[in-house]
């Protein structure tokens with residue numbers, strides 16, 4: 001069976017683990033260009049069929065929200081839910097500033113705690129998904145529901161789409177993802193009677209009757225295999241923003257294609273700075289490798305974007321939440337989130353720059369890196385940082401200069417990226433500022449994704465282009481982990497699964513009870529363990545015991561090196 005494209009390995013990045021920092025950036029650029037140029041026979045987001053659908057859907061949304069009791073709900077898990085939140089927040093702010101009703105709502109699996117911490121298991125529950133949607137829409141007469149699941153796989157979203165299909169008089173369901181429908185996940189969902197594929201096929205039928213929409217451009221595999229926070233997350237952002245903009249603003253004076261080409265122009269501007277972005281990755285990698293931490297500080301959308309990037313590192317790279325953290329000025333008061341202030345839930349939820357200044361700054365060391373994102377935070381915080389021992393970097397964007405980039409001696413690395421999107425001056429004054437803000441925020445996403453990805457590569461968390469220390473924290477990640485073990489060994493799928501289970505249950509001999517337990521039990525058993533997948537790979541590849549696999553890893557955490565040493569000594 002063909003693997004979903006979102007889970008395939010991208011040939012462009014197969015040596016990203018041994019590339020220099022500048023080369024890492026160039027590889028990420030090449031992979032991101034597939035968003036705009038397509039992959040194999042697909043045309044990416046410029047596909048004419050996709051653009052027509054966006055146009056029709058924007059009209060549909062616009063009709064729904066103009067009527068009383070109409071609304072738009074965007075939902076997803078992990079990064080997809082976070083992007084849903086950001087989009088709802090941005091467009092509600094815009095509507096409010098124009099004196100209009102705020103009609104965007106978001107749902108994230110695991111609720112608002114999942115905005116900044118990984119609650120991956122919440123993704124697996126279709127029943128809770130449907131309940132949440134019901135709850136959010138109980139007062140509504142007519143809803144456009146947009147379910148985002150990059151891999152066309154999340155049961156939480158499947159439950160919601162299924163609910164929409166059962167109430168067509170109320171809901172218009174929309175699915176956003178980046179695989180063709182036939183590659184949607186076809187695995188049993190615990191305590192449910194359909195697979196994601198079946199739901200997607202029902203949606204296809206509804207789409208033919210003009211009762212649903214599927215937006216699923218193929219944009220090629222991720223640069224780090226399966227890491228949908230990267231190009232899939234970016235493409236989600238672009239699609240949601242273009243849709244929302246055209247739904248609420250009829251007089252933009254641009255076509256959808258032109259707006260998409262503006263995203264491509266700023267992508268080119270950002271990655272043109274590969275040399276300077278490479279230096280940023282070097283600083284970040286040095287911090288992580290010396291046991292230091294990376295702190296992003298920013299205002300509004302920049303701070304939020306960076307916080308989201310930071311929060312994705314634990315599930316992606318098995319990082320601790322301290323490794324990379326993001327802070328936004330004003331903390332929860334800037335968020336406009338569903339559940340309000342969560343800061344009393346513990347330090348993971350202390351997200352304001354003020355929290356950073358109070359709790360972290362006094363003990364900052366020369367191993368730590370502070371990255372100021374945007375001019376507002378630079379004005380606010382740069383002076384107080386100048387004399388501190390930490391490494392410092394500053395990234396900002398300019399629209400009014402043609403040459404870019406400078407290294408500011410007093411402030412470590414200062415990178416000013418000139419953004420240039422040729423059509424910006426044609427946009428109607430009513431939404432020009434909003435479009436520029438969206439383009440800056442997506443640019444920032446490219447910068448922080450490059451930084452955190454590059455730093456973890458330098459820390460040895462990536463083997464070829466796979467994140468091998470992935471946390472086995474939901475069913476998607478369990479199945480991905482089996483695939484990773486199989487990829488590095490010559491074992492069958494079943495044998496690879498057994499090696500993973502041995503690592504999860506910390507045993508050389510599995511019991512019948514362990515092998516026949518449901519995936520959710522494996523996930524629970526794995527939740528507190530470290531290095532589950534790397535240990536499983538060594539058992540699979542070297543037929544060694546759990547004990548010796550762990551010993552090898554404690555001496556040399558970079559797996560490719562352990563394997564090379566073994567090959568040499570064989």
Ligand code: S6P
Nearest residue numbers: 078079149150151154227228229
């Ligand atoms: C991926 C990220 C995950 C995913 C989540 C939802 O880099 O760590 O949190 O966003 O698993 O995936 P999907 O395919 O349903 O959008």
